[in-house]
Amino acid sequence: MxxxxxxxxxxxxxxxxxxxxxxxxxxxxxxxxxxxxxxxxxxxxxxxxxxxxxxxSRAVPAQSADPVLVAIDEASLAAYGQWPWPRYRLAMLVERLHAQGARVIALDFLMPEPDRTSPEVILRERLRDQVDAPTLPATGNADSNSQRLAAALAKGPSILGYFLHFTDRPTGDQPPNPPTPPDGLVVTRLAGYPELPAMPSGPLRSLPQLTGAARGEGFTNAPEDLDGTLRRVPLLLTVDGTDYPSLAFAALLAASPDRHIQLAREDSENILRWAGRNIPLDASGHLLLDYRRPPPAAISALAVLQDQLPADRLRNRIVLLGAQATGLGDLHRTPLGKPLSGLAIHATLIDNILADTFVRRPGxxxxxxxxxxxxxxxxxxxxxxxxxxxxxxxxxxxxxxxxxxxxxxxxxxxxxxxxxxxxxxxxxxxxxxxxxxxxxxxxRKLRLRTRDLLDAQDDIIISMSVLAEARDKETGGHIRRTRRYVEILANQLARTPRYAHLSRFDIELLAKSAPLHDIGKIGIPDAILQKPGKLTDAEYAIMQSHTLIGAAALSRIVSDSGHPEKQTFLDYARQMTESHHEHWNGQGYPHHLQGDAIPLAGRLMALADVYDALISRRVYKKPYTHAEVCQFITEKSGSQFDPDIVAAFMARNDEFWRVAEAFADPVE
Incomplete structure (x- = not known):
């Protein structure tokens, strides 16, 4: 083998x-x-x-004992009037909190101007605004309400809030009245701790008589992220070389005997060390707040002023005091979607530090x-x-x-x-x-493969047609020329309203079907097919049967094919093979079909076949000129040929002539 x-x-x-x-x-x-x-x-x-x-997604941890929120809420405003309150009333509130045993009281509001409800301030404003006012006693700069609040603040540890500006100032210009940090605060920067950008330029503080009475101050600034959400807060900010704590952190420091802070760089992470804790900071020196645990429920200032709290409710606790009524505007968007007041955010910071629940963002x-x-x-x-x-x-x-x-x-x-x-x-x-x-x-690979298959299919079709035509010595390039003729005619017809339904795909299949139009000749005896003289009536009848022989063969292939594209192609080929000798007036063969009853494929090939037979040289005749063929086809319009197809031919007849010349049979 x-x-x-x-x-x-x-x-x-x-x-x-x-x-x-x-x-x-x-x-x-x-x-x-x-x-x-x-x-x-x-x-x-x-x-x-x-x-x-x-x-x-993190689990909610247990809540620490501190801090306690005391809010000037809707009930308080309903009982005592609109905000801001007179400072004597704030003094009463602070005194009650001290009496309850609060360890530290942090006030989350600014008081940079005198209290306009103080009698002395009212008199000064009247003297200023009413030129013809009666003579009133001089009051100087007295503000008895603020003095009352200062005395209340001095009775125990208290922290006041202030706001830091970030506007530019000339280098070396000292801020006026620098804030007062908690007593004994020492901040040490260890080697490796980075210099942080965006240092503030100066504070907006409360009145000196108030800040002087408090044990310290803390800033209330908290930058929001790009989407308006408050996720992180600074614990310390530097103003002209001095470190100042935030309000919440200042309250923690005031409540602790340990006020020594170290800023260190450890394992590529910024760390704030205080009271045995390592507090992680991000690259900007901010603490990422862990909002998993909701802030403690606020105690109404009304309950404090009316002595409605249990005796030990505030004992030894950090108390955050602020306004939290609807409409006061101190609300911030948080990562968990629920807006929180500034007071609640201060409480969250204190709780995170005391409970050691941190979110870390290492360097x-x-x-x-x-x-x-x-x-x-x-x-x-x-x-x-x-x-x-x-x-x-x-x-x-x-x-x-x-x-x-x-x-x-x-x-x-x-x-x-x-x-x-x-x-x-x-x-x-x-x-x-x-x-x-x-x-x-x-x-792309599929397109290339499909193109190769189609090319191979075309080659097979051409080969089959050549095999059939090879027995007829006079046909030569007939199959190639008629294919081009059919394509030209179909393209022209597709431009007319009646045949606008012809797609590019239909035209391609019609052209591919053309080489098979005489495939039935393979069943005609050589003696008839190649007879040099005129055929007898019996022989002519046998020759006419090539249309039925080819159609029958293609019909069997159609019945075996399940692919729609193959069936469409083979249907066109069968129709063209069977009907390309039919005449428009019904005088053709094999079925004597008439008019539109003749399939379009057959009508197209009928004209293409006759044009090629007349324009080509045969052993028994000389070729007609292109003009003579055009005249013949025009004369046969409506009798032998479909008038629409004749019109399409006349519109593109010059292309027929170019095809005939390009694929002409060689002259022997």
């Missing part, structure tokens, strides 16, 4: 288009990494949203996210380039969920925020783009 021929190895399908996929995947990974370095707003907002979801987190993005992009590119659509979809979905789950687990177990957004974005973007790219590559 002879050895089987060695077939060439099939190409590695993975290698086809591999480099395009790999390079695209790497480019997408680099693009995401580059975009992340510039932190555009849309990406930053998306990152903040993901952070909020991760924060909400290495940014680098880790970029490294994970690059690694994820590389792995995704390699894997997605080797898998199909279903597996790729599962990889992208599973990888995205895994990134989120890993980040969530890190947040839950250790309170560390490592954003999964960049790796997730890389996976989704790579999966989408690479899938489209792979689809495009596959579609």
């Amino acid at each position: 002879a050895d089987s021929p060695i077939l060439p190895a099939a190409p590695d399908r993975w290698m086809e288009g591999k480099w395009a996929i790999l390079l695209t995947g790497l480019a997408l990974t680099a693009l995401v990494t580059l975009i992340s370095l510039f932190q555009p707003n849309f990406l930053h907002k998306a990152d903040l949203f993901v952070y909020d979801q991760l924060l909400a 290495w987190a940014r680098g880790a996210e970029l490294a994970l993005t690059l690694l994820t992009g590389l792995l995704a590119t390699v894997l997605l380039s080797r898998t199909g659509f279903l597996v790729s979809s599962l990889l992208v979905t599973g990888g995205t969920l895994a990134c989120y789950a890993a980040s969530q687990a890190l947040m839950i177990s250790r309170g560390i925020h490592l954003s999964p957004l960049l790796p997730m974005l890389t996976l989704v973007l790579s999966g989408s783009v690479l899938s489209l790219l792979k689809y495009g590559i596959t579609a």
Whole structure:
């Protein structure tokens, strides 16, 4: 037995288009990494949203004993009148709080002007506003209500709030009346702790007589993120080289004997050390607030003023005092969606520190996210380039969920925020783009393969036609010319309203069918097919049967084909084979069809076949001129040929002549 021929190895399908996929995947990974370095707003907002979801997934810890909120709420305003209250009433409230045993009282409001309800202030304003007012006793700068409040503040540890401006001032210009930090506060910066940007320029404080009576002050500034959400607060801000604490942190310091603070850089993380605690700060020196636990319910100032509290309710507690009534405007959006008052946010900060429940954003987190993005992009590119659509979809979905789950687990177990957004974005973007790219590559391969198959099909059709026509020595390039003629006619017809339904696909199939129009001649005996003289009536009848022989053969193929495209093509071929010798007036053969009863394919080939027979040289005749053929066809319009097709021919007859010349039979 002879050895089987060695077939060439099939190409590695993975290698086809591999480099395009790999390079695209790497480019997408680099693009995401580059975009992340510039932190555009849309990406930053998306990152903040993901952070909020991760924060909400943590379990709610137990609440610390401190602090206590005392709110000037709707009930208080209903009982004592609109805000702001006279300071003598605030003094009464502070005195009651001290009497209840509060360890520290922090007042979350500013009082930079004299109290207009003080009798002395009323007199001064009347003297200022009424030129013809009667002589009144001089009052100087007295403000008895503020003096009353100052005396109340001095009775125990109290902290006043102030606001820091961030406007520019000339370098070296000292702020007027610098704030008063809690007594004994010492802040030490250890080596490695970074210099932080955006230092404030000066404070807006309460009246000196009030700040002088308090044990210290704290700023109330809290910057919101890009989306208007308050996620972090500074514990310390530096004004002209001096560190000042926030209101809530100042209250903690005033309540503690330890007022020594260290700012350190430890394991790539900013740390504030105080009272045995390591408080993590972000790159800007801010504390990320853990909002999982709702703030404690506020006690109404009305209950305090009317002595309605249990005797030990406030004993040894940090008390935060502020206005919290509806309409006062001190509400802030939080990551968990519920707006909180400034008073509640101060309470959250104190609770986070006392309960040691922190959210960490180490300095290495940014680098880790970029490294994970690059690694994820590389792995995704390699894997997605080797898998199909279903597996790729599962990889992208599973990888995205895994990134989120890993980040969530890190947040839950250790309170560390490592954003999964960049790796997730890389996976989704790579999966989408690479899938489209792979689809495009596959579609291109399919188009090329289909084109090759169609070309092979055309070659087979031509070969079959040539095989049939080879027995007729006089036909030569007839099959190639008639194919072009049919295509020209069909294209012209498609421009008319009656035949506007002819699509590009229909025209292509009609043209492909043309070479098979005389396939039935293969069943005609050579003695008849190649007879040099005139056929007898019996022989002519046999010759006419080639239309039925070809149609019958194609009908059997049509019945065996289940593919719609194949059936359409074979239907056109069968119709053309069977009816291309029919005449418009019914005088043709084999069925003597008339008018539109003749299939369009047959009507097209009828004209194309006659044109080619007349324009071509035969052993028994000389070729007609193109003008003579055009005249003949015009004369036969409505009798032998469809008038619409004759009109289409006349509109494009010059193209017929060019085809006839291009594919003319060689002269022997």
